[in-house]
Amino acid sequence: MDSIKKIFKSVMEKCLFFLKNKKHLYIIPMYFILVSVLFILLANFIYERYLVPEETEEITMDFTGGTDEPVYEFNGETVVIDPGHGGHDPGASSVTGLTEDEIVYNVALQMQEKLESQGAEVILTREPDEFKTLDERNVDGDLFVALHSDAIEDSSISGFTVYYTYPNQQEFAENISSALDKYSYFYNRGVNQENFQVTWQLDYPGVLVELGYLSNALDDRIIADEEYQELMADALVEGIYNYLYE
Structure with missing residues (x-):
């Protein structure tokens, strides 16, 4: 049990050291990720608020190719x-x-x-x-x-x-x-x-x-x-x- 605590403590110390002293490695990527998330949320808000019509018509597609028999016209043969x-x-x-x-x-x-x-x-x-x-x-x-x-x-x-x-x-x-x-x-x-x-x-x-x-x-x-x-x-x-x- 003590060994697990020591491992956990060591990992936490390394994480804190990284966050404190290696900001130059993660600040810029985090900034771009945050901006991207905010942009997506804003675009979704604008689409739902202003671009989606109030009434939409459901569209269905038929992949069966139809069931009607072909119609031919024979001339009494x-x-x-x-x-x-x-x-x-x-x-x-x-x-x-x-x-x-x-x-x-x-x-x-x-x-x-x-x-x-x-x-x-x-x-x-x-x-x-x-x-x-x-x-x-x-x-x-x-x-x-x-x-x-x-x-x-x-x-x-x-x-x-x-x-x-x-x-x-x-x-x-x-x-x-x-x-x-x-x-x-x-x-x-x-x-x-x-x-x-x-x-x-x-x-x-x-x-x-x-x-x-x-x-x-x-x-x-x-x-x-x-x-x-x-x-x-x-x-x-x-x-x-x-x-x-x-």
Whole structure:
């Protein structure tokens, strides 16, 4: 205890010596600090007393980007939407309990509602629990969109892909891919040329879209979400519109 008192006494003596004999080291800085504090207090007083209006209007900022859906004006074009699989062919299974045919049919219904409400004609190639052969999916129209959600052995593979067959379908595929890239949460696996029957049997622009991989746990859970399905429908409608009018 005595040692602590001695240390305390020594420190106090040194402090008093410094304050008494070293004024030239601290007086000037203290002066400027004091002046600065007084200046800030004076400026704050003047601002509050004379510059702040008596009534202020609260300003709010919206960072959500808005929730209104895009409005397009189609001119009666016929869009054929082909939800893959159906009936006794459910396609890939999902850990959420949904199957591929259910997921893509939900997206197809969203697309149909959005397109028809804005002036387009829509043909669905099948009913909810109906199976159609690939030949039966060859329906006349102006544009054709086949919807799928893939599954493969490698569960690490993720992303969406857009396929076409003929050169006259490539530009349509690129517009669909660009729109999906804008809306989708997934990796864009690009636009690829393949001889899928649903596109090679057409004589007009058509694409096959793999919306994601149900074999990938993350893709699976996201693509089964109804809000995400509507987002994909928005993207596909935008891609169709951009191809036709942009």
